[in-house]
Amino acid sequence: MIARKTWRLVLAAGLAAAWTQAGAAPAIKLGAHAPETGSLAKHGQEQVKGIRVAAEEFSKRTGIAVDLKVYDDESQPQKAVAAVEKLAGIEKVAGIVGGYGSNLVGPASEAAERYDTPYMTTGAVDTKLSARHFKNFFRLNYMPGYAAAQANTIRELFQAKKVAILFNSQSATTEIAEAVKGQLAAGGVQVPVFEKFEKGTTNYKPLLLKARDAGCEVLLVEGYFPDYVGTIKDAKILALPVKAYVGAWGIGTPEFIRELGPMSEFVYGTSIWEMGTAPKAARAEEARFVEAYRARFKEDPSYIAMLGYLSAEYMLDAIAKGGGAAARTRDLLRAMDAVTPIGRVAFDEKGDPRHFTAVLFQTRAGKQVVVYPRDRAGGEAKYPAVPWSTR
Amino acid sequence: MRWPGSGLRVTEGTAAALFFGALALLPLALSFNPYYLSILVAALVLGSVAVSWNVLAGLCGQVSFGHAGFFGLGAYASAILAMRAGWSPWLAMAGAGVAGVAVSLLIGLPSFKLRGPYFALAILGFAEVLKLLALNLDSLTGGSQGIFGVPPPTALRLGGLTADFEASRTANYYLAGLLLLLVWGAAVLLRRSRAGVAMATVHADEEAAAGIGVPVLRTKATALAVSAFFTALLGAFYAHYVHYLDPDSAFDGAWSIMPIVAALFGGMSTLVGPAVGALVITGLDEFLFKRLFESGHQLFFGLLLAAVIVWAPSGLLGGRVRRPTT
Numbered sequence: 001m002i003a004r005k006t007w008r009l010v011l012a013a014g015l016a017a018a019w020t021q022a023g024a025a026p027a028i029k030l031g032a033h034a035p036e037t038g039s040l041a042k043h044g045q046e047q048v049k050g051i052r053v054a055a056e057e058f059s060k061r062t063g064i065a066v067d068l069k070v071y072d073d074e075s076q077p078q079k080a081v082a083a084v085e086k087l088a089g090i091e092k093v094a095g096i097v098g099g100y101g102s103n104l105v106g107p108a109s110e111a112a113e114r115y116d117t118p119y120m121t122t123g124a125v126d127t128k129l130s131a132r133h134f135k136n137f138f139r140l141n142y143m144p145g146y147a148a149a150q151a152n153t154i155r156e157l158f159q160a161k162k163v164a165i166l167f168n169s170q171s172a173t174t175e176i177a178e179a180v181k182g183q184l185a186a187g188g189v190q191v192p193v194f195e196k197f198e199k200g201t202t203n204y205k206p207l208l209l210k211a212r213d214a215g216c217e218v219l220l221v222e223g224y225f226p227d228y229v230g231t232i233k234d235a236k237i238l239a240l241p242v243k244a245y246v247g248a249w250g251i252g253t254p255e256f257i258r259e260l261g262p263m264s265e266f267v268y269g270t271s272i273w274e275m276g277t278a279p280k281a282a283r284a285e286e287a288r289f290v291e292a293y294r295a296r297f298k299e300d301p302s303y304i305a306m307l308g309y310l311s312a313e314y315m316l317d318a319i320a321k322g323g324g325a326a327a328r329t330r331d332l333l334r335a336m337d338a339v340t341p342i343g344r345v346a347f348d349e350k351g352d353p354r355h356f357t358a359v360l361f362q363t364r365a366g367k368q369v370v371v372y373p374r375d376r377a378g379g380e381a382k383y384p385a386v387p388w389s390t391r
Numbered sequence: 392m393r394w395p396g397s398g399l400r401v402t403e404g405t406a407a408a409l410f411f412g413a414l415a416l417l418p419l420a421l422s423f424n425p426y427y428l429s430i431l432v433a434a435l436v437l438g439s440v441a442v443s444w445n446v447l448a449g450l451c452g453q454v455s456f457g458h459a460g461f462f463g464l465g466a467y468a469s470a471i472l473a474m475r476a477g478w479s480p481w482l483a484m485a486g487a488g489v490a491g492v493a494v495s496l497l498i499g500l501p502s503f504k505l506r507g508p509y510f511a512l513a514i515l516g517f518a519e520v521l522k523l524l525a526l527n528l529d530s531l532t533g534g535s536q537g538i539f540g541v542p543p544p545t546a547l548r549l550g551g552l553t554a555d556f557e558a559s560r561t562a563n564y565y566l567a568g569l570l571l572l573l574v575w576g577a578a579v580l581l582r583r584s585r586a587g588v589a590m591a592t593v594h595a596d597e598e599a600a601a602g603i604g605v606p607v608l609r610t611k612a613t614a615l616a617v618s619a620f621f622t623a624l625l626g627a628f629y630a631h632y633v634h635y636l637d638p639d640s641a642f643d644g645a646w647s648i649m650p651i652v653a654a655l656f657g658g659m660s661t662l663v664g665p666a667v668g669a670l671v672i673t674g675l676d677e678f679l680f681k682r683l684f685e686s687g688h689q690l691f692f693g694l695l696l697a698a699v700i701v702w703a704p705s706g707l708l709g710g711r712v713r714r715p716t717t
Contacts, residue, residue: 077633082433129539132539
């Protein structure tokens with residue numbers, strides 16, 4: 001009697017389990033690789049945080065479990081290839097997101113193409129990456145979009161005639177400098193000073209004097225944090241008579257404002273996203289992400305985390321809708337057209353974002369006020385800025 | 392501390408035969424899985440550079456902190472010869488090795504005339520100079536943007552077998568293994584030669600060596616040239632394997648530091664030790680530590696290295712392999 005009862009219980013439990021299994025959608029296997037260690041670790045870790053939030057939010061929203069496989073590529077090209085070999089070859093993921101730096105994304109996306117696995121990156125802006133016409137390659141941001149924010153602001157808002165461009169010899173800064181120069185020249189703006197400097201430069205005065213002597217109205221510095229600190233301090237010493245100082249990445253951060261104090265005021269910088277800069281149609285999504293991120297990591301998200309989040313969200317949506325087949329995922333990604341926290345997202349036939357534009361902001365009273373593009377602007381640009389002697 | 396079984400001692404030849412035999416069979420054991428093979432390729436490249444570095448440091452006693460310079464030089468030289476001059480990648484790789492020798496003599500001959508740590512400092516600076524050249528010779532090197540699409544070595548056909556280096560990890564694995572065998576074989580031949588005896592003498596006591604008529608400068612230059620040739624050759628292989636080059640990855644300081652770590656780990660007193668060290672540290676990091684800690688795995692690796700230095704200062708193989716008498 002007892003044995004029969006036990007058998008019935010086991011059978012009932014088995015049937016219940018089978019029913020549950022049949023009713024639940026299978027988990028989606030998503031791969032992610034990022035430099036969580038090595039020289040690019042800071043960026044890679046932020047990217048992965050955003051991806052994790054996307055996987056959790058997707059599961060909550062759809063009820064579909066996400067089996068997220070994360071691989072640290074150690075900021076090494078060889079390991080980036082190994083990452084894809086593992087994720088696509090062993091884990092059999094339905095799509096891969098992540099990758100930071102063109103030197104890692106280049107070889108990794110080549111491996112993803114070999115495995116016919118959709119690959120979406122948010123950290124590689126080199127135009128040559130998409131020139132390979134890989135069918136599985138997608139990215140949310142690329143260089144012309146950064147350059148456009150600077151060049152369009154200079155042309156449309158500032159209406160400047162002469163611009164000086166100083167740029168760090170690193171890959172991304174060289175490329176944005178060349179792209180902006182080209183866009184300015186196409187718009188009839190002269191660039192009489194176009195000077196490269198090496199990482200670690202401490203004396204920028206000779207370059208700044210060239211800008212002064214050429215009568216440049218705008219100084220564009222395509223560099224990194226130490227370059228901004230050096231050029232701004234030297235510009236103040238020389239009382240450089242430019243009407244605007246525009247930088248690339250890392251302007252307006254708390255560290256930047258702390259280091260430069262009043263000198264950080266009225267400086268312009270570019271970003272893909274900062275809190276509160278989403279277009280109206282995407283404000284709700286922005287708020288959801290920020291809330292989930294804060295709850296998970298007890299800190300505010302960076303734009304790198306936002307990009308990681310969005311890339312994973314789009315990849316998961318496409319995999320879920322398409323059933324996981326690579327061709328279907330690719331088609332769905334190529335067909336998407338949405339207004340997102342970083343603006344309108346749609347991909348062209350090479351996988352580049354059709355409408356990507358960074359935002360240009362000005363630091364005012366320690367806050368970042370977006371001044372371009374107009375549909376994401378939070379205020380008017382203060383142009384010309386006040387002289388260096390008063391800040 | 393005595394390592395378990397530390398009483399067991401084998402000759403260097405036996406250790407090398409076991410090591411290379413295991414390397415030959417490893418892909419079979421791993422079912423030719425591309426992921427495992429790609430990790431092993433990375434380990435073999437590191438191992439070959441470590442053995443090359445040890446030709447200079449282990450045989451001749453000259454420590455270099457700038458082998459990234461030769462590695463990056465070889466990578467760029469081969470990529471440029473193949474893509475701009477139209478050379479076959481195989482010929483370009485050999486040409487890269489020759490470029491390594493030429494540049495090593497340029498830097499070695501003046502700096503070896505100095506005593507003390509000047510060579511180590513000079514070669515460190517030299518690596519940085521080469522990186523800056525790669526960054527600034529835009530028309531030749533692509534500058535900071537790097538070079539995309541470096542071609543793989545052309546496929547080899549042996550009977551009915553084709554080694555396709557573009558897509559096959561197995562082909563690349565065996566090529567990397569052969570390069571390691573070549574580097575190790577050259578190091579063995581060098582050690583047995585008159586030049587090798589001179590190197591051992593210089594290593595033991597430079598002044599005494601000069602006193603008994605050993606041409607110290609020529610001996611050091613020979614060790615550096617051999618070391619540079621193979622490091623540049625491996626840099627060339629790397630470029631044709633990854634298909635992409637930029638100054639940051641080609642001249643990455645890791646190519647100077649990690650070969651030293653591998654050599655210390657495996658045992659600098661042997662020629663095969665650095666290669667074993669490279670495989671062990673790469674394997675442990677990838678297959679054990681990384682699984683335990685996704686982003687903190689290199690901490691274990693550092694602890695392990697510290698443990699080896701403290702408790703087994705002659706490295707994993709140092710106390711187990713009998714060195715041949717010279």
